[in-house]
Amino acid sequence: MTPRRHYLIAGLLAFGGVVCLLLAVVVAKNITSHIDDTYQRVELAAGGKNYRCTGDPAQVADDLAAYKSPQARQADRGTEYLRYDDDIVTVGPLGGEPCVVHVEGLNAGYRGGAFVFLGPGFFPGAPSGGAGGSGGGPGGTK
Structure with missing residues (x-):
């Protein structure tokens, strides 16, 4: 060959x-973009993004998991927790709303807390503010 x-x-x-x-x-599935495109954003609590x-x-958590499979998933007292590469997505009641999707980045001010009771895949995944006694997800639960 030349x-x-x-x-x-x-x-x-x-x-x-x-x-x-x-x-x-282009084809890579991004859960935060999907949530942003699918649900209406509402201002209910500080920290993270909330969607009605x-x-x-x-069922909403099932729909999200069907779109992109989470690394870990668990439920606690009516709130569903889905852990992705860079985000914790919680789905449950918040601020008088019966169903809110809450998205918070894992690196958003991580202070050493953890969702230890949720099992494998949820450490070090505490939302910011979760270690200081304040709730990290919908309903004020962690």
């Missing part, structure tokens, strides 16, 4: 790699 042909093949491979990378970025949902919190 050097010109090698350059052509290398160029085509590089182009194919860039196309694959762009497709991966309708129906049973367990």
Whole structure:
């Protein structure tokens, strides 16, 4: 083969790699973007983002888990907890609303708390403010 042909093949491979990378970025499922696109944002509590949902919190959590599988999932007293790479998503009652999706980043002021009682996959995943005695999720529960 000639050097010109090698350059052509290398160029085509590089182009194919860039196309694959762009497709991966476009196709990658992002739970926070999905929640932002699907639910109406409401201001109910400081820290994180809150979205109004309708129906049973367990069914809403099932819908979110069907969109993107969480690393860990647990329920406690009517609140569903889903742990993703960078976020804890809780679904349950908050501020008089029967169903609220609450999204908080794991790195948002982490102070050493944990959802230890929720089992594997929830450490070090405490929302910010969770270690100081304040509630980290809907309903003020952690």
